[in-house]
Amino acid sequence: FQDGASPESIVQRYSTVSLSDVYSAIGYYLRHQEVVEAYLNYREKLADSVHQRLLGIQPDLTVVRSRLLAQKNLEG
Incomplete structure (x- = not known):
């Protein structure tokens, strides 16, 4: 959605969600944009x-x- 995808194209890409679910998610995002953005920034x-x-451990x-x-190249 943020990259310009239509709800229909999102459903085509993610077949496990329905069109109504995508519209609901977009509606929730638009009503709670600041909270969603803060959550996504936190997760990132x-x-x-x-x-x-992990880089320090591995x-x-x-x-x-x-x-x-x-x-592998030496063996074969």
Whole structure:
């Protein structure tokens, strides 16, 4: 919706929702835009925080991937 998609095209993309559900969600968003935006911003910050924590815990997966590919190339 924010990117210009019509309710009909949203239903085509997400077949598990009905057209009336999409209109209801859009109506809720338009009536409570500030609250929804604040919630989405909070969730985005939380996701960034989790991502940063995981980066500190997990090894650099590109190194692991490179090693696995090198080993695969040596074997076959």
